[in-house]
Amino acid sequence: MKNLIDGQQADQRHPYKIAVDFDGTVVLHEYPAVGADVPQATEWLRRLVQDEAAIILNTMRSGEPLAEAVAWFEARGIPLYGVNHDPDQDEWTQSPKVYAHVYVDDAALGCPLVYRRGGRSFVDWNKVGPSLLAMAVAHGMEAEA
Numbered sequence: 185m186k187n188l189i190d191g192q193q194a195d196q197r198h199p200y201k202i203a204v205d206f207d208g209t210v211v212l213h214e215y216p217a218v219g220a221d222v223p224q225a226t227e228w229l230r231r232l233v234q235d236e237a238a239i240i241l242n243t244m245r246s247g248e249p250l251a252e253a254v255a256w257f258e259a260r261g262i263p264l265y266g267v268n269h270d271p272d273q274d275e276w277t278q279s280p281k282v283y284a285h286v287y288v289d290d291a292a293l294g295c296p297l298v299y300r301r302g303g304r305s306f307v308d309w310n311k312v313g314p315s316l317l318a319m320a321v322a323h324g325m326e327a328e329a
Contacts, residue, residue, distance in 0.1 A: 200320045201270060201284040202232060203242035206253045208290030213304040216249045218256055222306045223298075228313030229262045237320045238265035242282045242289070286319060288312060 204210060210229070212219030229239060241264050245253050250267070257264050265271070270283040277283075288307060290297060296311035 199236065200323045201238045201240055201265065201286075202316060202320075203240045203270075203282050203284035203287045203289075204229070205287075205289035205291070206241060206243040206245060206256075208304060209288055209307045211256065212306055215245075218252050222309060224309035224313060225307070226260050226262065228309045228316070229257075230260070231313070232316055232320060233262060235317065235320055236324070237316070240264070240266040240268075240270055240282055240284055242268060242284070242287065285323060286316065288316070 207213050207215050207219065208222075210222055210225040212222060214220075233239060239257075239262060241253060241257065243250065243253055254264065254267060266282070268282060273279070273283040289295060290305060290307050296308040297305040298308045299305045
């Protein structure tokens with residue numbers, strides 16, 4: 185996965201890009217350790233990839249904690265299109281901001297969350313997953329028109 189972390193992966197197959205945070209979004213907050221899986225995150229990410237969405241890991245992690253996050257995706261069979269970088273955007277910008285059609289992050293305004301007593305909140309994939317799938321399908325139809 186070194187090529188992904190270095191931003192050298194490129195794949196033009198995906199018309200819909202989803203930037204996904206790590207801690208509090210796909211795993212519970214345990215930084216620098218990798219927390220337990222957020223319920224339904226793995227299932228929805230796999231389904232989105234099956235429907236040809238491109239997943240871009242968009243996280244503050246770096247070094248070994250970043251490598252562990254990438255390994256989390258590998259272990260679950262969820263291919264990453266990019267890590268902290270959209271490989272396609274080099275053609276049209278030098279901006280360090282990751283380009284995606286949508287961003288999923290537990291710190292994002294309006295992102296549905298599950299609140300735990302005595303713990304930090306995390307993304308509610310039972311709400312986010314269906315919304316992302318509907319947007320990916322709609323985007324695919326627009327791209328074909």
